[in-house]
Amino acid sequence: MSQPTEHSPERPTGRAVPTSADVARLAGVSRATVSYVLNNTSAVRISEPTRRRVREAAEELGYVPHAAARSLRAGHSRMVLLPASHVPVGPLYSQFFNEFQWALRRLDYTVVQYGSVGLEGEEAARAWAELRPVAVVSLGEVQLTGQGVEILKRSGARAVITLGTQEVEGTHALVMDQGRVGEAATAHLVESGRRRIGVVIPEEPGLAMFSGPRLDGARRAVEGTDATVVPLPLRYEEESAAGLAARWRELGLDGVFAYNDEYAMLLMRALQDAGVAVPEDTAVVGADDLLLGRLLRPRLSTVRIDMVLGRELAELVDRAVREPESPPRTRALLASEVVRRESS
Amino acid sequence: MSQPTEHSPERPTGRAVPTSADVARLAGVSRATVSYVLNNTSAVRISEPTRRRVREAAEELGYVPHAAARSLRAGHSRMVLLPASHVPVGPLYSQFFNEFQWALRRLDYTVVQYGSVGLEGEEAARAWAELRPVAVVSLGEVQLTGQGVEILKRSGARAVITLGTQEVEGTHALVMDQGRVGEAATAHLVESGRRRIGVVIPEEPGLAMFSGPRLDGARRAVEGTDATVVPLPLRYEEESAAGLAARWRELGLDGVFAYNDEYAMLLMRALQDAGVAVPEDTAVVGADDLLLGRLLRPRLSTVRIDMVLGRELAELVDRAVREPESPPRTRALLASEVVRRESS
DNA sequence: ACGTGTCACTGACACGTGTAACTATCTCGC
DNA sequence: GCGAGATAGTTACACGTGTCAGTGACACGT
Structure with a gap:
């Protein structure tokens, strides 16, 4: 619109994007030579003075190759x-x-x-x-x-x-195998004498892919024992955690695998506020081994996961x-x- | 360098990737017609039977347009x-x-x-x-x-x-303007009567871009008052926080802006473990308003940031x-x- | 004089697509 | 019978690049 001294009717941007043909013209060589020089093609020999002229021309025009054209030509x-x-x-x-x-x-x-x-x-x-x-x-x-x-x-x-x-x-x-995370956490709870074990299922969308298998793993861990597993839907909000904690006695749980450390921290705080002692009344296990989990009192038990x-x-x-x-x-x-x- | 078994010069995959020309051949029309049909070009009229033939041919071959070729032609x-x-x-x-x-x-x-x-x-x-x-x-x-x-x-x-x-x-x-975050946090501390105010500077690389301006903002906040600002390098590890907390009395600080909530939680725990009372001896302010910060006791004060x-x-x-x-x-x-x- | 070879390049084609310009066929008004 | 106009396509070119095959020019051995 209001550029000071541009009056070429062709391009709104003022000047066109330079191509290898422009470089060739400026350097006084063919386009093929430009390609050979800039790609350092070893099969073809180009004299040193020419190489310099091409490089200087490319630099002056600010030439940048067009990736789409290149990969179109290359076929891959x-x-x-x-x-x-x-x-x-x-x-x-x-x-x-x-x-x-x-x-x-x-x-x-x-x-x-x-x-x-x-x-x-x-x-x-x-x-x-x-x-x-x-x-x-x-x-x-x-x-x-x-x-x-x-x-x-x-x-x-x-x-x-x-x-x-x-x-x-x-x-x-x-x-x-997310199941193994749930399995490990739950097996640990069973071994330390817990019998009614809650498993937190986040209600946030997008996490079902992880929480489902973890719950299955937890179920596997109690197979053949007298322990049982109870799924616990939970949103990542204080109110949701407080609501869950209020129903804790009635649920009769003495252990919980809380999906991960963040949900575990949220739930543990809510439990403590509701008068449930951790770990005496209820044991809590998270997952991911976050640093923050170590800051709470009691320090949070967790499942450390070795990522690929x-x-x-x-x-x-x-x-x-x-x-x-x-x-x-x-x-x-x-x-x-x-x-x-x-x-x- | 050392790829083991490459000896098919033509196509390793066996069959070629179908192009619009293949679709045209199969449908018995020209390539242009294929393009018009698949792009729903409104300026050109193609009969309904032909449209169907083209679409079916494309479907059968599993044709997918080549983005590079397309944008090469389009120029943008x-x-x-x-x-x-x-x-x-x-x-x-x-x-x-x-x-x-x-x-x-x-x-x-x-x-x-x-x-x-x-x-x-x-x-x-x-x-x-x-x-x-x-x-x-x-x-x-x-x-x-x-x-x-x-x-x-x-x-x-x-x-x-x-x-x-x-x-x-x-x-x-x-x-x-990260400076305003530091400024707001520090001004708050000054207003509540704090005089020697620490500002945590994370030692992790990549965060300097944020921590620098925040420190500057903190300095601006104490200008014209009798309060002072002390930079505090800190790594996001328990040992580093414990080390800093051990020197707390000697630093003589009565308030700290801890970069963000995570560093604040780390530091606050270390201070409490070292016998420094929060907020009586030292006030702590974080940033980001994380949910986890509300779980601590005392609950963490913070700076809420309205992201774009x-x-x-x-x-x-x-x-x-x-x-x-x-x-x-x-x-x-x-x-x-x-x-x-x-x-x- | 002639074939062979090397050096330093250039000419021309292909990659897959979108679209402007053109053509062939049919319909209709008069 | 014939131009005008609509319908349903097709032909041909351009986008920017990599690279194969070719082309003078010159040197060398016989």
Whole structure:
């Protein structure tokens, strides 16, 4: 609109985006030469003076290659696609994620997190396939179906890796066996003499994927014993916790696995305020081994979870890309270990 | 280097990825017709039977358009690029981020988070520019220079928006004035009669961007009063907090702004263990208003921060894209308010 | 004089898509 | 019988890049 001294009717932005042809023109060489120089193609020899002229021209024009055109021509990209997560994730996951990105970059992949909020199943798979990634690493928020995997593979993806709570047909699946977390926590409570054991189920959406298997694991742990398990819906709010604590005696519970440390802290405070002694009347166990859990009195017992290493996962991706014919393998993860402190 | 068994020169995957030409062949029409049908181009009329044949052919082949080719032809994309964050961020930020993504998708943009871990300044800008995004929203981890902004704009980006702690030349800048957080917290302490006020500075890397301005704000708050400010380096570990608490009497502090609620909880526990009464001997104020802070005894006083709304930011991006000639505006953010509880 | 080889490049094509310009066929008014 | 207009398509080009095959120019051995 009001740029001072621009009057070219062509481009609203004023000047066009420079291409390799512009660089070639300015350097007085052919476009092919430009490509050879800027990509350091070893099969072709270009004299040193020419190389310099090309580099200087590129610098002067501020030339940046067009990634889309490049990968169109090449027929493939080294892009690894990660559907962007929309679950509020903790620091544990955050650290894993950075490590993973860093490792992939080391292996010369381009990591792209693609926001597919609001898309589901097959539709999401199609949106991802449009980008022609060489690999897709789904972190479990979007449930990938066998159909979706087929779409991705047909679009040229050489590897589809899922990191979630269950196996997906046709993919390299890293299954985080959340059940073992619930099992370990509950077994610990049973061993320390508890008999009626509550299991907190967060009411927040998006966590069912974790809480379900954890509850199943808890049930497994009491099989063959005289202990029983009681599911306890809970919202992450003080009122909800207070309401639950008020019904505690009537529920007759003497132990609780509280999903994770945050819910455990919330519930433990509510119990104490309601006059329930921890651990005497009721033992409380969380999960994730957060630092904050150690600050409470009594100190919170927890389940420490060994997350998969980011570097390890990156190597798996790389191997899967290089050998796309190797059959997809499923691997179980999530070694977990009870850390007993004072609340149990 | 050492890939073991690569000897198929043509296509390792066996069958090729279907293109619109394949669809055209199967449907017995021209490629243009396929494009018109699949894009619902309104300017051209295609009969209903033909439309059906094309759609069925596309379905049968599992055709998915090639995003790179498409945006190459179109000359632009509706991609908004977000440099991926590698700061361990809290739930507050996480929520904002999801809202932002969702709102942008509503406006028909494609959100891509690009992992530029390990790249810096101009190099990072160049990597982003290769993707030819229509807008770049930098969330502050990577410091964008004026030079970098120039590269991006020359590559066709119609808007560069920075959300950070300081303004960047040539961009629409949303400046989160972290100083006001420190100022509000410290002013509150001064008003309640405290005179020697500690300000926690996390030693974790990546947080300096926030802690520095907060300290400055604290200093501003004591100007013209007889109160003083003492910086307190602290690692997010129990030992570090215990060490600091052990020196408390010798430091002679009677109030502390602990950077945020998590550090505040850590420090408050250490102080109590060291025999320092809160709030009688020392008042403690955190920031972020986490639920967990309300669980402690005494309940933690804090600074509630009104984050920018994701939807609001998305609309700003959209406006900037549609009117690229409008001059970049800088806006200050971060209204913050002290929530007094029991620890101060 | 001639084949062979090396050096330093250039010409031309292909990747997959969107769309402006064109064509062929049919209908209708007069 | 014939131009005008609608209908239903098709042909051809452009986007920016990588790379194969070719092309002069020159050197060298026989």
